[in-house]
Amino acid sequence: MARPRVKVPKSASKDEVITIKTLISHKMESGQRKDKKTGEKIPRKIINKFTAKFNGTQVFAVDIEPAVSANPFLQFTVKVPESGEFEFTWLDDDGKTYSAKKKITVN
Amino acid sequence: MSKRIKVLGFGLTALAMCGLSYSAVVAEPNNNQLMIDGKKITTNVKAPKGSPFEKLYSGWRFRSAETQKLQSDDFENPGFPLVDLGTELWQKVDGSAGKSCASCHNDASKSMKGVRATMPKMHKEIGKVQSLQQHVNYCRTERMGAKAWKWESNQMLGMAAYVGLQSRGMPVNVKIDGPAKAAHDKGKKLYYTRVGQLDMSCAGCHEENFGKMIRADHLSQGQINGFPTYRFKWQKMGSVHRRFKGCMKNIRAKPYKVGSDEFVALELYVASRGKGLSVESPAVRN
Numbered sequence: 001m002a003r004p005r006v007k008v009p010k011s012a013s014k015d016e017v018i019t020i021k022t023l024i025s026h027k028m029e030s031g032q033r034k035d036k037k038t039g040e041k042i043p044r045k046i047i048n049k050f051t052a053k054f055n056g057t058q059v060f061a062v063d064i065e066p067a068v069s070a071n072p073f074l075q076f077t078v079k080v081p082e083s084g085e086f087e088f089t090w091l092d093d094d095g096k097t098y099s100a101k102k103k104i105t106v107n
Numbered sequence: 108m109s110k111r112i113k114v115l116g117f118g119l120t121a122l123a124m125c126g127l128s129y130s131a132v133v134a135e136p137n138n139n140q141l142m143i144d145g146k147k148i149t150t151n152v153k154a155p156k157g158s159p160f161e162k163l164y165s166g167w168r169f170r171s172a173e174t175q176k177l178q179s180d181d182f183e184n185p186g187f188p189l190v191d192l193g194t195e196l197w198q199k200v201d202g203s204a205g206k207s208c209a210s211c212h213n214d215a216s217k218s219m220k221g222v223r224a225t226m227p228k229m230h231k232e233i234g235k236v237q238s239l240q241q242h243v244n245y246c247r248t249e250r251m252g253a254k255a256w257k258w259e260s261n262q263m264l265g266m267a268a269y270v271g272l273q274s275r276g277m278p279v280n281v282k283i284d285g286p287a288k289a290a291h292d293k294g295k296k297l298y299y300t301r302v303g304q305l306d307m308s309c310a311g312c313h314e315e316n317f318g319k320m321i322r323a324d325h326l327s328q329g330q331i332n333g334f335p336t337y338r339f340k341w342q343k344m345g346s347v348h349r350r351f352k353g354c355m356k357n358i359r360a361k362p363y364k365v366g367s368d369e370f371v372a373l374e375l376y377v378a379s380r381g382k383g384l385s386v387e388s389p390a391v392r393n
Binding site for chain 1 (some may be wrong): 183192
């Protein structure tokens with residue numbers, strides 16, 4: 001169960017530097033914990049990569065390691081030259097991807 | 108160190124002057140204003156008639172600027188992942204009747220608007236005043252044929268927060284007359300009854316001494332307009348009954364159970380003490 005949330009301003013002026021906030025509800029199982037009852041290691045399951053694309057071009061990306069907390073919150077800034085659409089992708093250890101899209105109008 | 112001596116000195120002076128047995132460090136509620144997405148949330152209002160207070164203050168006013176800030180942006184509010192879960196559950200079909208919340212109540216932003224502001228309230232079928240959680244579970248077991256959710260489960264907290272969010276900014280307005288009067292009176296009695304090894308009542312802290320520091324804690328008026336609330340101490344969202352339990356443990360009393368008639372009555376009475384304050388669910392506190 002992973003639910004992405006993104007906050008992007010609806011509009012901006014040309015070449016403005018905007019702040020984007022993203023958060024995905026995810027357990028981020030580090031792979032270091034043991035099951036208390038069986039003693040078995042709980043397999044690692046984290047979001048290992050996050051990318052942000054603007055009109056198809058990658059503008060921000062990050063590799064995430066096991067030390068990152070549950071529900072990883074990422075905030076970054078992007079310069080927007082034109083109107084368009086952001087596409088955000090989170091890649092899970094089990095191969096699943098989660099994505100979200102947000103439009104922005106540049107006046 | 109010198110500050111501590113000063114405080115102690117003040118306490119001793121006060122003790123010498125009027126024979127009081129404790130030193131009070133007063134820290135009034137601050138004057139910050141809460142805005143969420145450009146919408147003003149009332150955190151301070153003139154007390155209604157019959158209130159023991161002159162002014163009502165939301166617990167938000169007693170928190171530090173850092174904690175306050177988190178509540179002014181839904182994105183940074185750590186309660187929102189559970190609101191998202193609640194949003195999902197609203198649409199999710201569950202139980203033998205093949206229904207979801209939305210099957211009957213449709214759009215929550217319309218059907219649930221104002222509901223949180225009137226909770227807890229009389230449940231016609233059950234015939235008692237019930238908390239929001241119990242209204243939800245009644246629907247689940249009787250109408251959806253689904254299993255009841257546990258009181259502090261993520262599902263229940265998420266649903267309570269999602270329903271609560273639809274009333275955010277609306278003034279608390281619980282009914283305390285008519286069929287709800289018995290519960291209100293029971294709650295009032297509980298509020299003023301001293302219990303536990305420390306022999307304290309709710310009123311001892313939250314009515315007579317709000318604004319003061321109790322060790323490192325800033326005592327609020329004990330308003331519950333923000334529940335379910337994300338609390339840093341819990342690292343999680345929690346219900347007001349869980350908060351009541353915490354208070355009772357602190358005064359070394361045996362807490363009532365979540366969802367008990369006692370806590371529902373207390374919830375109703377405490378809610379009625381905050382009439383006029385905006386609903387803040389899901390609030391952020393420490």
